[in-house]
Amino acid sequence: MTDDRCVSHGTGTPDLIPVTQHRDAVAALVAPTPVRSVPLADCLGLALAEDLRSPIPLPPFDNSAMDGYAVRSVDLVEADADAPVALPVGEDIPAGRVDVPPLQPGTAHRIMTGAQLPPGADAVVPVERTDGGVREVRIGLAAQPGAHVRRAGEDVGAEATVLTAGTALTPARLGVAAAVGAAELPVHRPARVLVLSTGSELVEPGEPLHPGQIYESNGLMLAAAVRDAGATARLLRFVPDDVDQFHAALEPELAGTDLILTTGGVSAGAYEVVKDALAGQGVEFTKVAMQPGMPQGSGRYRGGPAVVALPGNPVSAMVSFEVFVRPVLRSAAGHRDAHRPVRRAELTEPLRTPAGKRQYRRGRFDPVSGAVALHGGPGSHLLSALAEADCLLEIPEEVTDLPAGSTVDIWLLD
Template sequence: MRSVDEHRQVVAGLFATAASTAVPLADALGLVLAQDVIAPLSLPGFDNSAMDGYAVIADEIADASADQPVSLPVVEDIPAGRTDALTLKAGTAHRIMTGAPLPAGATAVVPVEATNAATDTVEIRVGAKPGQHIRRAGEDVTAGTTVLAAGQVVTPAALGLTAALGLGELSVIPRQRVLVMSTGSELVAAGTPLKPGQIYESNGVMLTAAVREAGADVVFTPMTDDNVEVFREALDRYCADVDLIITTGGVSAGAYEVVKDALTDSVDFVKVAMQPGMPQGCGTVNGTPIITLPGNPVSALVSFEVFIRTPLRAAMGLPNPERPRRTAVLTEDLTSPRGKRQFRRGVLDADAGTVTSYGPPASHHLRWLASANCLLEIGEDVDQLTAGSQVHLWDLA
């Protein structure tokens, strides 16, 4: 058998980081910057008011108070967006709104709350220091500086900054485009009445969610029966438009193993020393990487976590591609098959630092995986663990 670590290396070798591409800001959230973002202009681009109030010369109102207000004629009204250049003359005030350009000559802004809010002659009831309530040009960003670095994940705040700089697109590492295929003549779509021997398809839904949660896009999700010709036709139809193919089912040692029968010449089908998820396969189809997972649902999702999620995220440049690894104190005795690395569902109590296995280890018990928050990783050379011992785990929370 191939070891888990060996198979992880083989699978990881199938992935390559895609060339960077420019995308509109609306499509960039969650992607990784491929290039630094250099500010083409300063922010703010001009001196402007930080308050709704009055632009004044600070020295002229230095002694203003509620008992002895300073009265000034209001000769201009400056809303945000006014574009003509204005100059404040001595002995006057301009009413000004937040974000509006400061007139030349003004040295402070008095908040409207400290005045009588008049539009003809304003009474100013507090003094002001030079520079008060003024946003100076370039105090946030200076043109020519690096404001976002390559390798950063694009966040809402990063998009806001980019838009404020007048940039309409960003150079990013694109999302991997993934084809998820479920196989099996017993599978039917939800909403279809079940006949004897049929089950509802769930792996495609589950793996599609896992791919998207990892940051990639699922672009096609066909389902085929155990017919090699039908499977191969569907594969050929979609594979040219994706970066990765994931199949589930049809890889074991029995009859009617459609994936194995169809791809013997292009996929290396192996047994991996793990439980669950022993039958695995990987290779390329028409130059596109393909990873074939077992059909039992727990095996499929555990295999995705162990072999696919990390290199998939790494191919998109995403930080921390691996699940967090921890150790915790086991609350019970456990047995494990020697010679295989076992991944058991578990419930981690992070506050107490303890973990309890959750549900039977068999690969069809999906209910327990749905409520687990970690995977216990038990090494190949271990056949039993006692309560109170340290155990390694993958944090899925």
């Protein structure tokens, strides 16, 4: 494996700000969301706001790991397949029985999986190693103390921390929360995002296209990305390239919004409606030293909700979301793991990048070999390659050429 690099002499480009600077500016806009108690059934995917400690041991009592017979191991010392020991069966103990009588010497209790082990018993013999008797059972197996017994506290001790703050609540984590008796959990409210897609050329998918028109995809894509990041999304589409109509569409949607996320209309040309409408309203527009995604905007709309203005080319919009927006939404909602997993991978082919810009290229990662292959060109309109990619390669600003075999950082998207 090699790591030879041809490095440019300057790490910056005039009039462009570093990716880190814009990322910090966006991160400063969205504060942590409020904490509230939510029923377990509604907590999936949310972030735990406080450590969860178990008030009980788990299991809460010694119980049987098998369907079989609760016994005293000393009563079966001589038992084997050729000379089974016969024991009278004193009681049936199904799971959930609370009045479990003690086990008398020289007897057995028939017991079911999960049922409380009776006082006096120290082992369980699986029913498969017996004749299955109801009044008397013949056991052809010497039992070891503790065999097939789940001890109280074996999984979780009383007062132990079972989940830590910042943990994303998966089905298994909700299961353990329920198992220790939690009916509700303190969680951060998901950030509330208004996704605004502008452009007079946009047409709703399913409608006929006329010359000069394209189907609107950015709004749908970004709203889905917002939800995938754990936030809520409202999608406002087909805002025309008119400043007055832009404000008229936006104003009724502001209440309860944490972040306004726009796409398109931020470049240097004419009819850049987002830039025309938001400049001077608390939003600043800049150029970031990255490819794709150079034109960006951020700020607060008239001192109110945060605004992040993304480029209109679909790959630029999605890459910009991954770099600047997704981590902010997850951090605001209390997630400890706000960023995509990063791995080091070996390039399968040479890669050339522009000097002074941090480049994000689409790729396909092979976890077996640890190799990453470029997928699609660098063009910011090549959405199909992004749809098939499972990672983004992050190439630093100072790097211009990477030979095959070089190692690079990749962000795992799946």
